[in-house]
Amino acid sequence: MTDPGSSLIAPTNAQPAPAPTYTVWILTTDDASAAVDRWYDGTLRRRGWRRAPTASRPGWIGHQSYARGPHATFTVALLDDRSMRRFWGDRLGRGRTVFEVRYRH
Numbered sequence: 001m002t003d004p005g006s007s008l009i010a011p012t013n014a015q016p017a018p019a020p021t022y023t024v025w026i027l028t029t030d031d032a033s034a035a036v037d038r039w040y041d042g043t044l045r046r047r048g049w050r051r052a053p054t055a056s057r058p059g060w061i062g063h064q065s066y067a068r069g070p071h072a073t074f075t076v077a078l079l080d081d082r083s084m085r086r087f088w089g090d091r092l093g094r095g096r097t098v099f100e101v102r103y104r105h
Helices: 033-046 081-092
Strands: 007-015 022-029 050-052 060-068 072-079 097-104
Touching: 022 081, 033 060, 033 072, 033 097, 072 081, 081 097
Parallel strands: none
Antiparallel strands: 007 022, 022 097, 050 060, 060 072, 072 097
8 A cells, every 4th residue: 555656665674474474665756755654644544544552663754654444554664865875866856756565464
């Protein structure tokens, strides 16, 4: 599930079955970070997800996590585009909001 208008930079981690599904995507968009937060919050909450506390990770400027059922979690984190540029270079684009989506089931 991605914000309309976002561009996938790369899936950065995925674990196949039988381990729990765990996937991370790095995305960019021309939308402001507040618009990304509103879209995910509204979309996820309408689909039965509830906000859940999660510790921050290095490189995250801000984040919001959600939970559904006993194991499923979904996190949207705003990333520091300057530090991410060291890894992804010009693939991020200039002046775009860079964010990470994590899903675990």
